[in-house]
Amino acid sequence: MISTRICELLGIKYPVFQGGMAWIADGKLAAAVSEGGGLGIIAAGNADADFVREQIRTAKSLTDRPFGLNIMLLSPFADEVAKVAAEEKVSVVTTGAGNPSKYMEMWLEAGIKVIPVVPSVAMTKLVTRAGAAAVIAEGGESGGHVGELTTMVLVPQVCDATDLPVIAAGGIADGRGVAAAFMLGAEGVQVGTRFLSAEECNIAPVYKEKIIKAKDLCTMVTGKRLGHPVRSLRTNFAREYSKAEYGGMPDEELEALGTGALRKAVVDGNLEEGCFLAGQSAAMVKKVQPAAEIVKELIETAEPVLKGATKWVK
Numbered sequence: 001m002i003s004t005r006i007c008e009l010l011g012i013k014y015p016v017f018q019g020g021m022a023w024i025a026d027g028k029l030a031a032a033v034s035e036g037g038g039l040g041i042i043a044a045g046n047a048d049a050d051f052v053r054e055q056i057r058t059a060k061s062l063t064d065r066p067f068g069l070n071i072m073l074l075s076p077f078a079d080e081v082a083k084v085a086a087e088e089k090v091s092v093v094t095t096g097a098g099n100p101s102k103y104m105e106m107w108l109e110a111g112i113k114v115i116p117v118v119p120s121v122a123m124t125k126l127v128t129r130a131g132a133a134a135v136i137a138e139g140g141e142s143g144g145h146v147g148e149l150t151t152m153v154l155v156p157q158v159c160d161a162t163d164l165p166v167i168a169a170g171g172i173a174d175g176r177g178v179a180a181a182f183m184l185g186a187e188g189v190q191v192g193t194r195f196l197s198a199e200e201c202n203i204a205p206v207y208k209e210k211i212i213k214a215k216d217l218c219t220m221v222t223g224k225r226l227g228h229p230v231r232s233l234r235t236n237f238a239r240e241y242s243k244a245e246y247g248g249m250p251d252e253e254l255e256a257l258g259t260g261a262l263r264k265a266v267v268d269g270n271l272e273e274g275c276f277l278a279g280q281s282a283a284m285v286k287k288v289q290p291a292a293e294i295v296k297e298l299i300e301t302a303e304p305v306l307k308g309a310t311k312w313v314k
Contacts, residue, residue: 002299002306004187005165009133010066010092010113013037014299016178017136017167018291019192020070020094021144021277022046023266024203027058029291032200034065036292041068041094049080056088066091068115073098074228086110094136097145097228099123101130115167119147119154124161132164136190139170143193143279146170146221146231152184159185173281175301182306191298193279198291204269207276210235214282223258226251233276237261241275 006015016038018025022045030040040063042055052069059067069090071081074097082103085093089110093100096117107114113133118124124135137158139151147154151170159166168181169190181189195201196211210233222241223230232238244254258275265274289297 002182002303006134006167006188009165010039012039012066014295015167015188016295016298017041017068017094017169017188017190018195019142019169019190020044020068020096021192021196022072023262024196024201024277025070026202027055028062028202029195029198029200030055030067031059031062032198032291033195033295034059034063034067036290036295038295039066039068039092040291041070041092043070043072044075044077044081045072046075046077047081048077049084052081053084053088056084056090068092068094070094070096071100072096073100082106085112092133099126101126104130104132117169118158119149121157121161124158128162128164134165134167134188135162136167136169137186138190139168140221140231141171141280142169143219143231143277143282146229151181155181155184155186171279171281173279173284175298175303176305177281178298178302179305179309182302183309189298191294193281194285194294194298195291196278196282197285197288198294199288200291203266206269206271207265207274208288210276211278211282211285212287214278214285216283218282219278219280226254230275230277231279233278233282235274235276236272237275 004015014037018033020041020043022043025043030042033040044052092113094115115134116127117136137155140146155168165187167188168186173194220234221229261275264270265276
């Protein structure tokens with residue numbers, strides 16, 4: 001069985017994180033992943049403190065295993081959600097869209113393991129000095145907010161820049177991707193898009209259906225002009241947004257065009273106005289299954305790939 005420093009650090013069976021997907025990764029999904037031996041992660045997104053506390057307590061009621069909370073640092077509620085994390089003493093906080101240093105002392109005093117998402121070597125070094133327990137190197141193949149570098153390029157550079165355990169993310173949906181991540185130097189993986197097909201994932205049925213039916217060229221990136229590119233399924237909304245982005249629409253109007261679009265996809269299944277976030281690995285997701293089964297399958301199918309890698313060495 002694959003076991004790394006991540007397993008020892010967090011007290012989990014498998015070095016598999018479920019991505020913190022806004023409006024999607026709730027307490028129920030996080031608990032199901034943690035019960036399956038991975039690390040389930042609740043997404044705070046742009047939610048307020050009361051909603052986040054409710055989701056944390058939901059997860060606590062469903063599992064006694066470690067789970068995490070993802071905090072998007074650009075959220076207007078980031079300060080209050082950061083305090084909720086400390087008050088509720090979640091096992092792990094992952095962060096995205098910014099520098100978590102201002103909250104690190106509070107979280108560390110609460111006994112929380114802080115594992116930031118890092119898009120660059122510079123951020124890796126910064127959070128290593130600040131006291132992070134590990135880092136997540138997320139490539140641009142992932143769904144949602146994306147950076148410039150691919151997973152293949154980013155992960156080994158991050159591994160070279162820190163002695164902390166590195167979790168690879170972006171484009172990983174099966175055992176081959178897990179094995180590749182370990183070959184690049186990672187000690188764990190974070191998977192988002194694959195968990196959209198989990199039975200416990202509470203998204204609109206049409207969203208889940210679009211993931212299952214996705215093809216290899218099914219995603220596109222919008223929002224580069226505004227400085228926060230996002231990868232989503234290639235829907236009517238995404239195409240129209242792209243036209244507006246490069247058609248001269250003022251920034252304020254472009255921002256307004258995207259407001260609430262993710263909720264329309266996740267909750268309403270609105271194919272015309274919803275933004276269906278997904279990574280490039282969506283085409284590799286073939287069926288709906290329990291979250292625990294996904295976690296186990298990711299690791300069990302990675303093992304023979306890793307064991308067989310030496311066949312090319314003469």
